[in-house]
Amino acid sequence: MRAGFVVTEVLNGFRRNITMTIAMILTTAISLGLLGGGLIIARMTDQMRDVYGDKVEVTIYLTPDQSAQDPDCRASPCTDINKQLQANTDVETIDYESQAAAYERYKQQFAGQPELLEIGTPEALSASFHVKLFDPQRYRVIAEQFDGKPGVQSVADQSAFLDRLFSLLNGIRNATIIIALIQALAALLLISNMVQIAAYTRRTETSIMRLVGASRWRTQLPFMIEAVTAGIIGAGLAILGLIGAKFLFVDKALGPVIRSGILPDIDGATLVWVSPILIAIGAGLAAVSAYVTLRLYVRL
Amino acid sequence: MDRLHSAVVIHSSHVTKSYKTSTRPALEDVTIDVEKGEFAFLIGPSGSGKSTFLRLLLREDVPTSGDLEVGGADLVHLRRSKVAAHRRRLGCVFQDFRLLTNKTAAQNVGFALEVIGRSRASIKQVVPEVLEMVGLDGKASRLPNELSGGEQQRVAIARAFASRPLLLLADEPTGNLDPDTSADIMLLLERINRTGTTVVMATHDNAIVDSMRRRVIELQLGKVVRDEARGVYGVGR
Ligand SMILES: Nc1ncnc2c1ncn2[C@@H]1O[C@H](COP(=O)(O)OP(=O)(O)OP(=O)(O)O)[C@@H](O)[C@H]1O
Ligand SMILES: [Mg+2]
Numbered sequence: 001m002r003a004g005f006v007v008t009e010v011l012n013g014f015r016r017n018i019t020m021t022i023a024m025i026l027t028t029a030i031s032l033g034l035l036g037g038g039l040i041i042a043r044m045t046d047q048m049r050d051v052y053g054d055k056v057e058v059t060i061y062l063t064p065d066q067s068a069q070d071p072d073c074r075a076s077p078c079t080d081i082n083k084q085l086q087a088n089t090d091v092e093t094i095d096y097e098s099q100a101a102a103y104e105r106y107k108q109q110f111a112g113q114p115e116l117l118e119i120g121t122p123e124a125l126s127a128s129f130h131v132k133l134f135d136p137q138r139y140r141v142i143a144e145q146f147d148g149k150p151g152v153q154s155v156a157d158q159s160a161f162l163d164r165l166f167s168l169l170n171g172i173r174n175a176t177i178i179i180a181l182i183q184a185l186a187a188l189l190l191i192s193n194m195v196q197i198a199a200y201t202r203r204t205e206t207s208i209m210r211l212v213g214a215s216r217w218r219t220q221l222p223f224m225i226e227a228v229t230a231g232i233i234g235a236g237l238a239i240l241g242l243i244g245a246k247f248l249f250v251d252k253a254l255g256p257v258i259r260s261g262i263l264p265d266i267d268g269a270t271l272v273w274v275s276p277i278l279i280a281i282g283a284g285l286a287a288v289s290a291y292v293t294l295r296l297y298v299r300l
Numbered sequence: 301m302d303r304l305h306s307a308v309v310i311h312s313s314h315v316t317k318s319y320k321t322s323t324r325p326a327l328e329d330v331t332i333d334v335e336k337g338e339f340a341f342l343i344g345p346s347g348s349g350k351s352t353f354l355r356l357l358l359r360e361d362v363p364t365s366g367d368l369e370v371g372g373a374d375l376v377h378l379r380r381s382k383v384a385a386h387r388r389r390l391g392c393v394f395q396d397f398r399l400l401t402n403k404t405a406a407q408n409v410g411f412a413l414e415v416i417g418r419s420r421a422s423i424k425q426v427v428p429e430v431l432e433m434v435g436l437d438g439k440a441s442r443l444p445n446e447l448s449g450g451e452q453q454r455v456a457i458a459r460a461f462a463s464r465p466l467l468l469l470a471d472e473p474t475g476n477l478d479p480d481t482s483a484d485i486m487l488l489l490e491r492i493n494r495t496g497t498t499v500v501m502a503t504h505d506n507a508i509v510d511s512m513r514r515r516v517i518e519l520q521l522g523k524v525v526r527d528e529a530r531g532v533y534g535v536g537r
Contacts, residue, residue: 012402208398211358212459213388214415216381 009222010229017198021230024190028234028285031183032278033241038176039274040242040266045169047264052162056136058143059156060129066151067099067127077151078127084145085131090138095130102127126153184285187234191289192297194230195223199298220294224287231286235279243271308369309467309498310334310357315366317352317522325364326352328522334500334515336466339493341509342502343533344519350502353519354469357500358392359383371466388416391460391468391497395475397452399444405455406431406440412459430458434488450481454488461492468492470501474508482508506533 014021060081070078073096085094097105103122110116131142139157146152199206209219246266310333317327327349334340342350355361356368359375368375373386399408406427413423431440434454444452453473460468470489474482486508493499503509509516509532516531517524 204398205400208400209411209415210384211387211392211398212412212415213384213386213390213463215384218384218415 010226013198013202013222013226014230016201017194020190020194020197024187024194025230025234025237027183027190028187028231028282029237029241031180031187032235032238032282033245034176034180034183035281036238036242036274036278037245038173038180039277040270041169041173041176043270043273044264044266045166045173048162048166048169051264052158056133056139056158056162058131058133058139058158060131060142060146061126061153061156062128062151063153064123064126066153067125068123071098071100071127073098073127077149081129081146081149081151085129088142088145090133090135090141091131092134093132095132097128097130099123099125099127188285188289191227191231191286192293195227195290195293196297198223198226199294220291223294224290227286227290228283231282231284232279234286235275235282238278238282239271239275242274246271307336308333309336309338309371310500311367311369312353313367315353315356315363315368317349317356317361318364325522327356327363327519330366330519330522330524332517332524332527334498336498337493337496338515339490339499339512340501340515340517341512341531342500342517342519343504343509344525346504347521348519349522350519351471352522354392354471354500354502357467357469358390359386388463389466391463391465393453393456393460393468393470393473395472397444397449397456397476399452399455399459401444404441404443405436405447405451405458408444408455409459409462413462416463418463426462430462431455433461433491434458448481449477450484453477453481453485457485457488457492461497464495465497467498467500470499472503472505473501474503474505479507486512509533 099122102125106120143155147155206219312332315330316325318325409427410423513530516528518526
């Protein structure tokens with residue numbers, strides 16, 4: 001079959017059905033854009049899990065009294081805590097931070113913010129044990145072991161914060177994907193409608209094709225190619241939309257959070273990863289919807 | 301039925317076609333054979349079933365009962381996927397020409413060859429040949445609305461004949477044309493018939509039937525009432 005022949009037919013088809021085609025392309029683009037957003041969030045969450053997995057630590061804050069009386073952890077109960085941590089097989093490393101060291105770190109962290117530096121004093125901070133676990137998920141064991149022990153103020157766990165961050169991200173991902181699915185349903189119906197209208201406007205042409213002996217497959221092919229082309233154009237727009245969203249919105253609004261390392265950057269690789277997925281889904285969605293419509297609703 | 305089977309192009313045996321919406325069958329017990337190379341007129345009053353019979357031959361519809369074979373293919377049991385292949389062996393011409401209005405004469409003929417999978421080279425060669433044969437050389441790049449009715453029908457005939465069909469079906473091909481133009485079209489169909497192509501033509505045009513002196517199959521209310529080898533349209537009409 002001649003490619004040029006089919007291309008001409010498809011372009012003619014688009015022209016004749018232009019408003020419907022535009023509606024269908026835009027709906028597909030929105031659906032795939034949202035889906036792409038959802039996929040990117042899911043991938044980001046995975047990357048974050050990997051990145052944070054190594055860094056997550058449990059912090060055992062000592063009471064202010066304890067912090068001030070035994071700054072170098074020479075006596076009980078500080079040494080007891082240290083011994084118990086060393087005895088715990090879940091623990092990988094233990095790092096004692098005195099009140100003074102904590103204050104140093106505080107000063108560094110807020111170097112640019114004199115208001116905060118003013119209100120912070122060494123006495124307001126606690127000495128602490130920074131405990132890294134072989135398996136960060138086991139933080140609860142440590143929390144149970146040391147919570148309420150003499151000299152212990154509180155046991156803080158970064159993974160609690162991360163859990164909240166992840167559940168927020170998962171929520172956004174799920175919402176995005178649900179909206180994407182609803183949009184995909186709309187896109188599916190629009191594709192079906194587009195194919196039906198196209199088949200109707202070209203019924204003379206297709207009936208003549210059938211009359212001269214064109215196979216059903218050959219008669220349906222231009223409609224399939226038309227729908228798939230529209231689907232791919234929709235996917236292309238969705239990808240452009242995601243690139244635009246990255247530079248115009250995400251990078252601007254979340255720039256500081258990304259630079260500080262809390263959220264990973266949406267880099268080129270992520271967009272390159274998501275693009276073929278969206279194109280395949282756009283083309284597949286259109287092909288399936290067009291095929292089913294041609295089989296069930298159109299007599300060619 | 302022990303004649304040379306390969307010479308029979310149309311074999312219709314007790315074919316009946318009833319439509320659900322009407323009480324009387326459109327065709328009833330039609331038994332005719334048409335042999336290779338024949339030219340047969342299908343005549344009869346309006347509603348007698350001429351178009352219905354041609355539609356059955358084209359496999360646009362299936363007989364309600366009876367046997368119907370075209371070129372050895374059993375049309376009653378023909379699988380849907382084989383319909384296209386069946387039609388490629390036929391050519392058909394209609395009263396309303398049925399040309400693609402957005403394509404030129406040459407494109408209309410080429411399109412028909414294209415959809416049945418002919419190569420570009422063969423299309424390039426065949427299209428000018430058939431257009432010349434029907435007397436349209438020089439008008440190849442005209443759109444249908446730039447051609448007269450007779451010329452449009454020539455394009456349709458060129459399209460039907462381009463693939464050298466086994467059987468050419470014509471449903472009132474002169475129905476929209478004046479007598480002179482009709483006569484030209486008949487000359488063309490005769491020429492095509494002389495190449496060995498079997499032609500079956502439904503018509504109301506008694507002058508044409510009377511002048512050609514070919515086989516005449518007359519239908520009335522769906523039944524064959526007359527089948528003469530060298531017939532005329534009818535006495536007293
Ligand atoms: N799709 C259909 N559904 C129901 N009845 C039909 C259908 N097609 C044809 N008929 C009926 O079948 C009968 C034969 O119709 P047909 O078109 O074959 O007649 P014809 O001989 O070609 O007539 P004309 O000379 O007017 O073209 C008519 O009574 C017609 O009403
Ligand atoms: Mg008729």
